[in-house]
Amino acid sequence: MVEKKMDYYLIAVLIAACLLCSSAQNSATTTEIRKPIVVLPPCLRWGITNEIYVTTIRTDRPIVDFEIIVTQEDGNVIFRNRVIGKLAGTPVPIQFLVPTGTISTRYKITIEADGHAPFMTEIPGGPNLRLIHVQTDKQFYRAGETVEVRALPLTEEGSIYQGAIDFSLMNADGFELRTQTLRATNRFIPMKFDLPEHLHFGEWKIVARPAGFRAPDLSFDATFKVTDYDLPNFRVILVANDETVDQTGTKIAVNIFAYYSFGAPVNGTVSISCIKDSSGSALVLTSSNDATVMSNYFDCERRAKLALIWKSTVA
Numbered sequence: 574m575v576e577k578k579m580d581y582y583l584i585a586v587l588i589a590a591c592l593l594c595s596s597a598q599n600s601a602t603t604t605e606i607r608k609p610i611v612v613l614p615p616c617l618r619w620g621i622t623n624e625i626y627v628t629t630i631r632t633d634r635p636i637v638d639f640e641i642i643v644t645q646e647d648g649n650v651i652f653r654n655r656v657i658g659k660l661a662g663t664p665v666p667i668q669f670l671v672p673t674g675t676i677s678t679r680y681k682i683t684i685e686a687d688g689h690a691p692f693m694t695e696i697p698g699g700p701n702l703r704l705i706h707v708q709t710d711k712q713f714y715r716a717g718e719t720v721e722v723r724a725l726p727l728t729e730e731g732s733i734y735q736g737a738i739d740f741s742l743m744n745a746d747g748f749e750l751r752t753q754t755l756r757a758t759n760r761f762i763p764m765k766f767d768l769p770e771h772l773h774f775g776e777w778k779i780v781a782r783p784a785g786f787r788a789p790d791l792s793f794d795a796t797f798k799v800t801d802y803d804l805p806n807f808r809v810i811l812v813a814n815d816e817t818v819d820q821t822g823t824k825i826a827v828n829i830f831a832y833y834s835f836g837a838p839v840n841g842t843v844s845i846s847c848i849k850d851s852s853g854s855a856l857v858l859t860s861s862n863d864a865t866v867m868s869n870y871f872d873c874e875r876r877a878k879l880a881l882i883w884k885s886t887v888a
Contacts, residue, residue: 606690607632609639612664615790616697617643617680620673621729624666629686631661639686641667645677671698699791700736703729705781707740707795714777714799717770722779722795723761733757737784742766745775745799754784774800807833 612626629637636658643652652669659665671680677698684692710721720742726734737756741749750769755762766779780794810830831839 606688608690608692609684609686611682611684611692611694613682613694613696616699616788617671618701618729619671619676619698621701622668622670624668625682626664626666627656627684627686628664629659629661629689632688634688635661637661637687637689639684639689642681642683643669644681644683645675646679646681647677649675649677651675651680697788699786699788700734700783701728701730702734702736702783702791703727703731705734705738705793707779707781707793709779709795709797712797713802714768714797715801716768716772716799718768720766720768720779720797722764722766724757724764724781725761726757726781733759734783738762739782739784740764741780741782743778743780743794745773745777749780768799772799774798805833805835807831807839 607630609630610628612628614623614625617623625641627639627641629639637660638655638657639659640653640655642650644650651672654667654669656665656667679695680698681693681695686692704727706725706727708723714720722740724738724740726736726738728734735757737754739752739754740762741752743749751766753764753766755764768777775798776796777799778794778796780792782792808831810832812828812830833839
């Protein structure tokens with residue numbers, strides 16, 4: 574609701590500025606017939622209600638009628654409406670549905686108002702896609718590493734966009750190296766991109782667009798740096814109970830802490846490899862009888878809590 578109110582305020586300020594400019598121009602040239610002021614969206618979204626604002630200029634007529642016509646690029650009229658008795662200088666919102674049955678990539682907007690010159694323009698059409706959230710798992714990568722990405726496409730209503738989306742890996746020079754076309758299935762879209770072994774360092778991007786569209790207002794991206802870097806040193810502390818394990822099935826509680834040399838906690842994952850000792854015994858996972866490696870995420874305190882089970886095995 575706050576966002577909607579802000580849109581109305583911005584539109585009102587824009588129209589007021591246009592009216593002041595138009596009034597100044599009219600005072601200089603009173604014989605010129607002015608066009609109405611029209612605020613358009615960047616494109617018309619298919620399958621939803623679109624909205625434009627029309628403001629007629631204050632002339633000798635305080636009350637003005639006007640007609641709006643929306644036409645597809647094949648000439649088919651999808652919307653026509655005559656607006657009667659509107660006060661000049663007042664923004665008038667016009668709402669109309671763009672049908673999905675006969676979609677078009679270009680639409681012609683025509684507005685004819687009494688005492689005004691005709692207003693005509695073309696704007697693109699596109700899918701009902703408001704935003705694509707794109708995230709990478711890190712901000713810095715080396716050559717040859719894998720970039721793990723997840724994306725969430727949203728419609729104007731806030732639901733998940735179900736259409737096909739092109740995800741492209743773009744290098745620091747602006748060239749698209751690889752593209753994947755994927756769809757959301759009621760969740761984030763996961764994907765991976767492998768960086769080349771030989772590349773130019775700099776700012777790279779993952780660019781997301783609806784399949785078949787390259788309009789700037791339908792392009793979204795996540796940037797990251799590719800460089801040759803060294804990780805800072807950090808310490809890993811493993812704290813386990815020191816009780817003597819002398820029987821099968823005994824649980825061992827393990828806490829793992831990881832800190833950088835300057836004291837900040839490390840955020841990541843931890844893996845433990847369990848090896849046999851001289852007696853031929855090993856520590857293994859409870860969920861897999863033969864597993865010898867286990868992992869877990871750090872919690873909010875940057876501590877991994879693991880429960881190992883002692884099991885006797887044959888050397």
